Amino acid sequence: MDRIKFLGDVKIRPTLIQLLNLGMIICSALMIWKGLMCITGCESPVVVVLTGSMEPGFKRGDILFLHMNKEPIRAGEIVVYNVDGRDIPIVHRVIKAHERRDTGEIDILTKGDNNQVDDITLYSGGQLWLNLHHIIGRAIGYLPYVGYLTIIMTEMPIVKYLLIGVLALLVITSEE
Amino acid sequence: MHSAVQRANTVATIAAILLATICAAASFLDAFNSPSLQAHVQVVKINRFRRQLDGNDEVKMTLKMSMDLTSLFTWNTKQVFVFLAAEYETDTNSLNQVSLWDHIVQEKERASFQVKVPTKYPLIDQGTNLRGKKVGLVLHWHIMPISGRMIQGKMPLSNFSLPDSYTTRS
Numbered sequence: 001m002d003r004i005k006f007l008g009d010v011k012i013r014p015t016l017i018q019l020l021n022l023g024m025i026i027c028s029a030l031m032i033w034k035g036l037m038c039i040t041g042c043e044s045p046v047v048v049v050l051t052g053s054m055e056p057g058f059k060r061g062d063i064l065f066l067h068m069n070k071e072p073i074r075a076g077e078i079v080v081y082n083v084d085g086r087d088i089p090i091v092h093r094v095i096k097a098h099e100r101r102d103t104g105e106i107d108i109l110t111k112g113d114n115n116q117v118d119d120i121t122l123y124s125g126g127q128l129w130l131n132l133h134h135i136i137g138r139a140i141g142y143l144p145y146v147g148y149l150t151i152i153m154t155e156m157p158i159v160k161y162l163l164i165g166v167l168a169l170l171v172i173t174s175e176e
Numbered sequence: 177m178h179s180a181v182q183r184a185n186t187v188a189t190i191a192a193i194l195l196a197t198i199c200a201a202a203s204f205l206d207a208f209n210s211p212s213l214q215a216h217v218q219v220v221k222i223n224r225f226r227r228q229l230d231g232n233d234e235v236k237m238t239l240k241m242s243m244d245l246t247s248l249f250t251w252n253t254k255q256v257f258v259f260l261a262a263e264y265e266t267d268t269n270s271l272n273q274v275s276l277w278d279h280i281v282q283e284k285e286r287a288s289f290q291v292k293v294p295t296k297y298p299l300i301d302q303g304t305n306l307r308g309k310k311v312g313l314v315l316h317w318h319i320m321p322i323s324g325r326m327i328q329g330k331m332p333l334s335n336f337s338l339p340d341s342y343t344t345r346s
Contacts, residue, residue, distance in 0.1 A: 056282065057255055057320045075261050075273035076316040076328060093318075095259075095275040098302050101268060107302070113257065113280065118297075141325045143199065 041068040042137035047080055047089055048147030053112030054078075054091060061148030064091060066137030073097060073106050073132065078139040081110070084124045089136055092119055098129075105131060202252040203324020209250050215243035215315050217260060217333045223294060225306070225343045233306035235299040235338060239277060242290040248319055248329075249284040256281045257318040260333075264312065266305040274299050276313075308340040 036045040045066050049058045058064070066080055073079065075097045080089045095118060096109035107129035111118040120128065153160040178186075220238040228234050241260065248256050259278035265271060276295040281287050299306070312335045319327040 056280065057257065075275055076257075076259060076318055076330075078318070078326070093257075095278075095297060096300075097271070097273045098269050099271040101270040113278075139326065141203070142321060143323050 040066060040137065042066045044089070044136060047091065047136075048150045049091055050088070050151065051112075053114050054093070055114045057113055058091065058142065059144070061146075061151055062142060062144050063147040064139040065141035065143075067140045068135070068137040072099060072104075073108055073135065073138070079108075079110065080136045080139065081130055081134045082136060083122060083134070084127070086124070090119070090122065091139065107131065108135075199323040203321060206250055206252050206319075206321060206324065206327065209248075211247040211329070213243065213245050213247050213317075213331070215241070215331060215333060217241045217313050217315070219313075219336045220292065222339060222343060225339060227304055227342060228300070231304065233301040233304050235306060236295055237276075237299075238292065238294050240290075240292045241277075243288070243315065245281060245287040245317065246284055248317060249287060252321045252324065253284075253319055254282070254322045255320050256287065257320060259316050261314050261316055262299050262311045263314050264309055266301070266303065266309075268305075269302060272301070273314075306338050307342070308338060310335055310337045 037043065039045075047064050047066060049060055049062045049064060052060055064078075064080070073094060075094050078091065078093050080091050082089050090110075092110040092112045092115075094108050095111045096107075098107040100106070108131065109118055109120065109129060123130065153163070218240045220240050222235065222237045224234070224236040226234055239260070243258070245256055245258060257278065257280050259275045262274045262276055263272065275297055276299060277293060278296060279291075299311075313333045314330050315333055316328070316330040319329075321327075
């Protein structure tokens with residue numbers, strides 16, 4: 001059997017099998033991701049820490065595992081939230097919580113451990129508090145450094161293209 | 177023979193699996209740590225108790241605290257975030273938790289200490305319910321690991337009552 005494929009010598013069946021294998025890998029990855037979303041109850045069960053506002057606890061490039069349930073948010077929890085109208089999630093700690101007797105709604109104020117002031121300037125407009133619907137999840141677990149690759153890929157897209165190019169090349173030229 | 181790429185692939189995979197196992201084991205063992213910590217807090221002085229311009233009550237005070245957090249540390253502990261929360265209820269709110277002071281302890285050797293400090297964050301109510309209010313002081317801690325699951329805990333300490341009327345401007 002030929003161990004090296006020449007571009008002009010492409011056979012249909014092995015190529016289709018390779019494409020199917022690639023499709024299987026992608027589908028499995030997607031299934032794991034969606035499954036995690038269901039189990040943890042969050043839209044994004046894993047986030048990468050982007051800023052140094054929670055140092056020395058979390059550094060840029062660390063990843064956090066999130067979980068969300070109906071338990072009320074209490075002071076001291078580390079939450080990930082989205083401000084209305086902004087896409088980038090922020091990971092900070094709850095320093096104030098006020099739970100309303102009648103509605104059960106909780107007003108939350110957050111602050112990064114490494115910041116001098118609380119997050120009130122980050123909330124949109126004249127908003128004074130965060131509520132449950134802003135919160136994507138609570139951080140329950142942590143792994144250092146693993147997310148740094150994501151940061152590099154976001155800030156220097158050329159690395160992303162390079163990586164995808166190399167992976168595609170490996171898949172095409174491999175035997176299996 | 178195996179190519180260089182195959183060898184690199186195998187090494188990388190085994191390394192990743194080993195790392196993941198060690199991280200999981202470290203975090204798993206943390207669960208067996210049963211801490212027994214001691215703490216004491218006392219409100220030394222109410223520095224300011226007034227109604228703000230926007231209508232909410234505000235309190236600033238000086239606290240004297242001593243605590244021993246050494247039993248919270250394991251070899252998988254990166255830091256312990258400790259904070260003191262004032263907890264109380266009002267007619268409109270079933271629970272109010274306001275952090276008054278927080279501190280990060282990064283080493284076990286520095287986990288036992290005493291401080292006398294003004295509150296880092298003012299106690300601000302949603303309303304004007306604080307006069308004569310009985311407030312509980314609860315010590316909370318958050319153990320942040322080198323890798324794995326984070327553990328939270330709390331311990332109610334003393335209660336104190338705020339004065340029945342605002343103090344004069346300080």
